[in-house]
Amino acid sequence: VDVKTGLSEEELVDIIGDYHAMVVRSGTQVTAAVIEAGRQLQVIGRAGVGTDNIDIEAATRRGIIVVNAPTANTIAAAEQTIALMLALARQVPQAGESLRQGRWERKKFVGVEVRNKVLGIIGLGRIGTEVAKRAQGLEMKIIAYDPYVSADHAARYDVEFMDLPSLLQQADFITLHTPLTPDTRHMINDETLAMMKPTARLINCARGGLIDEEALLRALDEGRIAGAALDVFSQEPPPPDHPLLHHPRVIVTPHLGGSTQEAQAGVARDIAEQIITVLEGRLPPHAVNAPIVSPEALETLAPYFDLAERLGRFFTQIAPGRIEQVRIVYAGELALMDTTPIKAAVVKGLLEPVIEERVKLVNAHVIAKTRGLNLIEEKHPGAEPFANILTLEITANGRERSIAGTIMRGMPHIVRVDEYWIDLIPDGHLLVCYNEDRPGMIGQVGTVLGRGDVNIAFMQVGRIVPRGRAMMVLGLDERIPDPVLEEVKAIPGLYDVTQVTL
Structure with a gap:
């Protein structure tokens, strides 16, 4: 193992041909030129989450697996959430600052207990679930809203599912744990803030853009909520004169959710283990790009990867909400092949628009399981009236629906939605x-x-x-x-x- 830091692109190109693996952080640019020069390169490890500094397409073309460490900071982020919730409840930063200024103001900083309070979790993925587990130890009642996690998953952790307005109306503490998407941007706004109790406290350790910061400032100034704790902001770092940084009922930290010694060590360990896995010829748990499919299988399967993802994305848009079960039915020649990549493409189409994880062949099953998504596969050799047909039978929001497609003239076609036979290219x-x-x-x-x-x-x-x-x-x-x-x-x-x- 060689450690070489601060290398330019030209320097990397000169030396990378001798290595089977490389590990980088965000400051190193792994360009197509670097990848092309890596004649023996089998795996690139990103010690962190984001992979914008790596040319994923170039790596995929070369059959080089790119791995990252998206789960190593889960516990750190959950603990940061609990820490901010307790600090908010007891006004710890404000009381400490007052004391440092020579004042002894015990009456001013009377707080509230979290025991027997209602914690509303918006987003019950990995971090949201860990927050729920810890809050139960504090004897809180846990309620949650997440349209993309099954009720069974919530029930396993004694969490009560409900719609977003009900959660906002009932919760004493509200914590956000959703990805930032067009649908979730500014999900906390004037309208949703108006649904909260005047004693409610808001915590955000997820993404700054989830909150309309001007609306939050108005709600605080008008006394419509009791306080907020923010680890993230719409602009990072926020300008020094940002009013939320100086508000007496807001506590702030500089995006420390994943900043623990253990999380950093966990990232290093995860990447090292995955590199060993790849070099031993096995599939790692957090591959960013899909591994190579054999040329023989690829000729038949490749068009169905695209079809499967488009079927999933189409369904997610016409029937948004909690998906409980997906039955994938392969008919025709598909039924005789290894359809694992197609299953991964289905999961990607259904979930990737609404979650942060990048869904690939090696992690589709894990992500589906984490989200409580029950996947069932059926295979039938006959596919009348088509040579091959791929059908998704989906239970969502308590309703069973279906969508089917095939490949005709080299293009994906949707041929049935529920009971209606149609023929359209989903594009x-x-x-x-x-x-x-x-x-x-x-x-x-x-x-x-x-x-x-x-x-x-x-x-x-x-x-x-x-x-x-x-x-x-x-x-x-x-x-x-x-x-x-x-x-x-x-x-x-x-x-x-x-x-x-x-």
Whole structure:
């Protein structure tokens, strides 16, 4: 093992050809040129989570596995959350600062106990679950909201699931543990803050963008919540004059969630173990890119990787919410092959848009299990009327739904949604509508889109019986503006309208 720090790209290119593995932190750029020069390189380890400094595509092309350590800071982040919750409850930083300034203000800093209080956890993934386990030791009642974790997973930890408004209304302490996505950005805003108790306290050790900081400041200034503890900010570091840094009912830390000696040692250990695993010819638990599939299998399976992911992403958008079970049915030649990569692609399509982990072949099963997602596979040699067909039968929000697809002319096609047979390429902007099958329905939708200057590229319709219920899918050249979409939703006879982007 050689330790070489501060190397430039040119210096790395000169020496990397002699090594089978390399470990880097965020400051080292592993470019395509470095990877191409690594003639013997088998694995690149990122001692941390982010891999923006590594050319993943170049590594994948070369068959080099890239691994990271996304779980090593789980306990550190959970403990930071508990620490901030207790400090917030007892005003520890404010009382300490007062004493350092020569004041003895015991009456001013009377706190509250956390015992018998309600802790609301938004996001019950790895860190949220560890927070729940620790809060139970403090004799708190735990409630949670997470549309992408099963109720069974929550029940195992004696956590009561509920919708977000109910959680906000009931919780004494609220802690955030969700990824930052377009759907979760500013999930704590004027509207959601108004649902909280005036005695509620908010903790964020996840992502700064989850909170609308101006809305939080207003709620604190107006006394609508009791306090906040922030380890993360929308801009990091925040400007010195940021009002939340100086608010008397806010405690702050500089993004210390994963900053413990043990977490740093855990990162090093995780990376070392995974490098050994790869060099021994086995699959590591946290590969960022997928391992190589044999050329023989790849010829048949590769198009279905894309199809499987698109089916999952399509479903997640038309039926958002908690997925409890996924039955993957392979029919035709697929049933005779190792379909593990296809299963991973399904999990990726269903979960990657709403979680932080990067779902790949080697970690799909682990992530599904962590999320309480029950995966079942069935294989049938026959696939009439297609040579191969891939079907997802999904139980979500207590309702069973299905979606099926195949490969035709080298392209992925969705051929059935629930009981409706259709034929569409799942790509670009789509408008999915369920409607009454009667004259004029398609025309009304087209008229509204035309007024909104939204161009229709194609249309597919499916129905069971004439003048019953039907489904229409419109391919669009651009995304529908929100006001136009609301006008479409208002058309009488449309039951469900969803905009899907793939």
